Amino acid sequence: MSDAATSRSSALSPATRQRVTDLAIDAVLLIFSLAMLLPLFLLVANAFKSPQELLQWPPTILPRAGTLDNFRSVIGDTPLLQWVLNSFLFAILSTIAIVATSAISGYVFGKFRNRLINALFAIILATAIVPFEVYMIPLYFNVQKLGLLNSIWGLLIGYLVMSFGIFLIRQYVIATIPDELIEAARIDGAGEFWIFWKVIVPLLRGPLGALAVLAFFQAWTAFAWPLIIATTKESYTIEVGLALFQTGFTVDLGRLSAAAALVLVPSVTLFAVLRRNFVQGVASTGFRE
Amino acid sequence: MLQRRKFLFAILALAPTLAIYAWVRVYPIGDVLRLSLYQWNLLSRNKPFIGLENFRALLDDQLFLDAITNTSIIAFGILAITIPLGMGLAMLIHARAASRLSGFYETAIFLPHVASLVPAAMAWKWIFDARLGPLNALLGWFGVQPKAWLFDPVLAVVCIIVLGAWQALGYAVLIFLVGIKNLPTAPYEAAKIDGASPWQSFRYISIPLLKPITLYVSVVTLVAGFNVYAQAFVLASDSQGAPGRLVRVLVLDMMENSFRNYRFGYAAAEAVVLLLVVLSLTAIQFGLLRERGGRA
Numbered sequence: 001m002s003d004a005a006t007s008r009s010s011a012l013s014p015a016t017r018q019r020v021t022d023l024a025i026d027a028v029l030l031i032f033s034l035a036m037l038l039p040l041f042l043l044v045a046n047a048f049k050s051p052q053e054l055l056q057w058p059p060t061i062l063p064r065a066g067t068l069d070n071f072r073s074v075i076g077d078t079p080l081l082q083w084v085l086n087s088f089l090f091a092i093l094s095t096i097a098i099v100a101t102s103a104i105s106g107y108v109f110g111k112f113r114n115r116l117i118n119a120l121f122a123i124i125l126a127t128a129i130v131p132f133e134v135y136m137i138p139l140y141f142n143v144q145k146l147g148l149l150n151s152i153w154g155l156l157i158g159y160l161v162m163s164f165g166i167f168l169i170r171q172y173v174i175a176t177i178p179d180e181l182i183e184a185a186r187i188d189g190a191g192e193f194w195i196f197w198k199v200i201v202p203l204l205r206g207p208l209g210a211l212a213v214l215a216f217f218q219a220w221t222a223f224a225w226p227l228i229i230a231t232t233k234e235s236y237t238i239e240v241g242l243a244l245f246q247t248g249f250t251v252d253l254g255r256l257s258a259a260a261a262l263v264l265v266p267s268v269t270l271f272a273v274l275r276r277n278f279v280q281g282v283a284s285t286g287f288r289e
Numbered sequence: 290m291l292q293r294r295k296f297l298f299a300i301l302a303l304a305p306t307l308a309i310y311a312w313v314r315v316y317p318i319g320d321v322l323r324l325s326l327y328q329w330n331l332l333s334r335n336k337p338f339i340g341l342e343n344f345r346a347l348l349d350d351q352l353f354l355d356a357i358t359n360t361s362i363i364a365f366g367i368l369a370i371t372i373p374l375g376m377g378l379a380m381l382i383h384a385r386a387a388s389r390l391s392g393f394y395e396t397a398i399f400l401p402h403v404a405s406l407v408p409a410a411m412a413w414k415w416i417f418d419a420r421l422g423p424l425n426a427l428l429g430w431f432g433v434q435p436k437a438w439l440f441d442p443v444l445a446v447v448c449i450i451v452l453g454a455w456q457a458l459g460y461a462v463l464i465f466l467v468g469i470k471n472l473p474t475a476p477y478e479a480a481k482i483d484g485a486s487p488w489q490s491f492r493y494i495s496i497p498l499l500k501p502i503t504l505y506v507s508v509v510t511l512v513a514g515f516n517v518y519a520q521a522f523v524l525a526s527d528s529q530g531a532p533g534r535l536v537r538v539l540v541l542d543m544m545e546n547s548f549r550n551y552r553f554g555y556a557a558a559e560a561v562v563l564l565l566v567v568l569s570l571t572a573i574q575f576g577l578l579r580e581r582g583g584r585a
Contacts (some may be wrong), residue, residue, distance in 0.1 A: 025381050026388060032378065033397035036455070040404060042423070043412035056424040105306040112299035120307065127314045129571055131516050133540050134560045137547050138320035139313060154374040160309050192298035221405050222541060228548055242407045243523055246414075253415065260408035271403050275396060278403070279463060 023133050039262060046257035047071065070258035079233060080259055083241035086230070090237060091219040094159035096216040099208055101161050102119070107200050108170025111182065121170070130162030133224060140228055150235040158225045160215050165211045172207045173200075206280075213277045220267060238263050325561045329554030336554070341557035353559065356542035359446060363538065364514025366450035367457055371510050372453075372503060375461030382462065382492065383469045396462070398501065402459035410523035413452045414439065417524070445525050445536045452520050461506045468502035469495070501578060508574040512567050516540060539563055 012020070015017070046054065046069055079139055109121045133273040137159060148154035177200065185195045201208075226237040242263065246256050271278060324345055329336045345585035347353050349446040382394050401409060416424050438444045472495065480490045496503075519539040525536040539559065547556035 003447055007525050013439055018409035022385065022388070024557055025385050026390060029378070029381055029385065029394045030390065034395050036401055036458075037397050037417060037454070039409065039412040042416065043408065046415065055421065058429070059423050061423075086306070099427065101306040104302050108299045112295060114296070117299060117303070121305065124310060127310070127318065129567065130314075130457060131316055131512065131567055133518070134564045134567075135317035135321050137316070137553055137557060139559065141320075142312065142317065157313060160313060161306065166306070177563065192295065193302075196302070221403070223406055223522075224544070225477075228544070232411070239405060239407045241409070243519065246407075246411055246523065253421075256411060257415075260411050262518070263405055264408045264451055267403070268400060270361065272396065279395070279399070280308065 007151075031127075040268070043257055044261045044265065046253060047261040049254055049257075051254055064221070070254040071262070074140045074258045074262070078241070078245065078259070079236075080238075080241065080262065082234060083236050083238040084263070086152060086155075086235065086239040087220055087239070090155045090159075090222075091216045093152065094219040095212050097156065097160045098162045098165050099212050102165030102169045102211055103201060103204055103208060106166050106194065107173050107196060107204075108167065110170040110173030111177070111179070115254040121166075124163050124166055128167070136225060136228070139157050143229060144149055150230055150232045152235075154229045155219075155222075155237070158229070159215075159222065161214065162211075162215060162218070168207055168211060169204060172204065177203055208282045210277045213274045217267070217271070217278070305494050321557045321564075323543065323559050324554050324557035324560070327554045329552075329557070331551035331553065339554075343555050346563075347554065347562065349559055352537060353542055355540045356537040357562070359536055360515055360517060360539040362446055363449050363453060366446075367453040367514045368507060368510050370450070370454040371457045371461045372507060375406050375458055376465050376496075376499065377508065378458075379462045379465035379469055380495070383466060395466070398462050399459035401456050404456075406456075407523055408517045409521055410452060413448070413455075414524055417448050439524060440535070442535060445528075448524055448534060449517065450522050452524060453514060453517060461510065462511075464502060464506050465499070468499050471499055504574050504577055508570050511570050515563060515566055517522050518544075 003015060022284070034105065045063055048066040048068070049060070049063065050063075050067050050069070053064060102259065105124075109117065136158075143149060143154040143157050146154075148157065176183075181199065182195060185199055190198075222237070223239050223243070226240045227243070231234050232239055233241075242256075242259055245259065325338060326338060327336050328339045328342070345372060378398065382398075385391055385394070416422050418441065419425060419435060419437040422438070424438065429435065436444060438448050476494045476498075477490055480494060485493075517538050521536050521538045521541055540563075543556045543559040543563070546552045546559065
């Protein structure tokens, strides 16, 4: 597209040609961006359609007579809000655990290096390669032994630590926190825990924020693990609840879409608000060698 | 004295994390390797050691072979769409970095990556729906006969690839953008002086310089592709609503063998196969990176 635009404008001045190329690129990107958003948009639109309108052929894009019935009935007839609450508690607890373990061990791995500690870090990094699905079965037995099936605590056990989080904080500590700062605090007589809590943690606010967003979304969108841990209707997370709901009610598209929209819209909004944090967190994985 | 105090702090501070790791990562990984060598069924009293028998049985198991074939096709299909498209889009976004819309492009392309999987898959399920879906309506305008996208074994795999690529693309674009921003400018200036076209500098400068990034994104995308599960669970439910009957994928087969058939040793062997796939992909990545370093 941009090539055609360039050749057509070859008689024009370089500045004009540049403008035409830019416009062509903008057009391509704009169409593509809207296409990427289209499925999510259609889903939300379906949530407002009446059952009659959903059965029309060809399908409508925008709801012709918007209705809130789907939302009302899905909230009234299913434990949707309970599922959202379960997911939310699970995600918050997982975020707290991951941020806490990553902050302290990232700091120690970054600043207290000897052969033993480096070896421990290597082990943690090595386990990061192994996908969760590989060791899910023995982990399930761990949860079962503790009697924590069908509970938020059982869900949490799978999402207590994140290797990438420890790695991220360690890299940040090495790159930005000078040894002299820690030494100066020690000479002033500060204890090691005090230094970590009062000096280091405030400096880690940026990367810990990025990590928190990553951890929250990771737990919020988890699927395979909650599917095996939470098997009673009351303990489902929203992802599991929705997936089983949709296999049970294959026809009732309106209520399904309403339920899906109720999940999607808050998380997408949250993402838009926290975009910078999130992008920073994900992008820094790109530096992993 | 100080050294000892520091070391004591380090170990005390690490202790909780290490204990958690030992219990939720190291032990289960070791256990899955052990289980894969046993005939470990929930109901049987003896759980004998059978060596590699589980793995031999996998080779004769048509369901497993279907699953691994489907999973590989899906993973490489997603890769084939995501890498060229991701690199191209990242180049275009980078070219328009000054534009007021660049934030919108990035967000719009990245959103599917963070959108919850199940609602997103449900959106696509409607799009692909044979009777009511907009895809068939759109194709109808061009005179194409409506197709039962999700009920044909081949087309259903295509649908899962499209959904997977839609989700993976945002991550690829993001990482490529980081890589492109960090490219040196000197080679491009030299090429411009020598009269190279934009396409030539893309082909002969950008693509080679981006090779490490491309390798990294490829491995991440492939590993994620081999773990495909929820997509198949939601999209490929059969007419009675039973999930994943039509397109069997590896994780689904593993989940059925463990939590439906209670053959945990057998399922553990499948998990080990998945681990071997991931390890070899990572090893290939490192090998290709080293090869490049050697030549440079």
